[in-house]
Amino acid sequence: MKQTVSSSAIETSRALILHIVQLMNEEPAKIFHIALSGGVTPALMFDLWANEYVDITPWERMRFYWVDERCVPPEDSDSNYGMTRNLLLGHAPLSYANIFRIQGENKPADEAKRYAALVQAQVPNKNGWPEFDIVLLGVGDDGHTSSIFPGQEEFLSSSEMYVVSRNPNNGQQRIALTGLPILNAQRVIFLVTGKKKADVVSNICHLGDVGPAAYIAHRARNVELFIDEGAASKL
Numbered sequence: 001m002k003q004t005v006s007s008s009a010i011e012t013s014r015a016l017i018l019h020i021v022q023l024m025n026e027e028p029a030k031i032f033h034i035a036l037s038g039g040v041t042p043a044l045m046f047d048l049w050a051n052e053y054v055d056i057t058p059w060e061r062m063r064f065y066w067v068d069e070r071c072v073p074p075e076d077s078d079s080n081y082g083m084t085r086n087l088l089l090g091h092a093p094l095s096y097a098n099i100f101r102i103q104g105e106n107k108p109a110d111e112a113k114r115y116a117a118l119v120q121a122q123v124p125n126k127n128g129w130p131e132f133d134i135v136l137l138g139v140g141d142d143g144h145t146s147s148i149f150p151g152q153e154e155f156l157s158s159s160e161m162y163v164v165s166r167n168p169n170n171g172q173q174r175i176a177l178t179g180l181p182i183l184n185a186q187r188v189i190f191l192v193t194g195k196k197k198a199d200v201v202s203n204i205c206h207l208g209d210v211g212p213a214a215y216i217a218h219r220a221r222n223v224e225l226f227i228d229e230g231a232a233s234k235l
């Protein structure tokens with residue numbers, strides 16, 4: 001697992017944005033299918049991207065999808081898509097035809113199926129699964145990733161691409177990309193910042209499969225961990 005450690009969450013976010021732009025510059029004719037995560041951590045990165053890196057980003061070659069979504073409408077402050085639209089996508093010269101959101105306002109089981117069919121139709125296929133160019137993941141303090149929480153490990157080997165999961169802390173339903181399509185991605189990048197995440201980062205790096213994030217980190221191809229000094233403080 002390749003680690004990039006920067007001094008602060010801001011510098012970690014900047015390093016990851018530049019890394020993505022560089023990967024795209026290395027393959028100038030390629031369309032990049034990118035699955036984004038939500039939550040608190042990438043908000044800073046999205047804000048910086050919109051404010052500092054709009055001009056150097058090849059937006060026309062990017063296709064955006066979501067790793068997971070909370071089952072709420074886009075206007076809800078919990079919406080992963082809503083947060084990304086407000087901070088980043090709404091400020092970039094992007095065609096909305098290239099943004100494929102999970103419709104959190106729909107009936108969850110139907111939406112998981114609809115979205116899986118959409119991804120199947122848009123993203124190149126390998127081994128029977130979509131092959132995203134980049135899957136950007138976060139990690140919860142409890143070791144969850146996507147919206148696969150500890151205790152929901154069956155979703156790591158599910159035969160469905162997207163499933164309905166539930167946040168055990170508040171009962172909120174989620175739609176989550178499962179383990180096998182995540183492992184099928186060209187590149188899996190974890191963005192983890194803050195001292196609160198130091199234990200979970202240390203567990204991922206030093207222990208076995210202690211949670212869904214660790215399971216993915218130990219098996220995906222081209223796994224990269226972008227962390228700040230706080231998250232790296234127990235390594």
Ligand SMILES: O=C1O[C@H](COP(=O)(O)O)[C@@H](O)[C@H](O)[C@H]1O
Pocket residue numbers: 037038039040041042067068069070080137138139140141144145146147
């Ligand atoms: O609920 C979620 O949690 C994880 C981690 O989020 P963070 O708030 O701790 O940064 C995130 O990756 C996922 O997309 C999100 O829905």
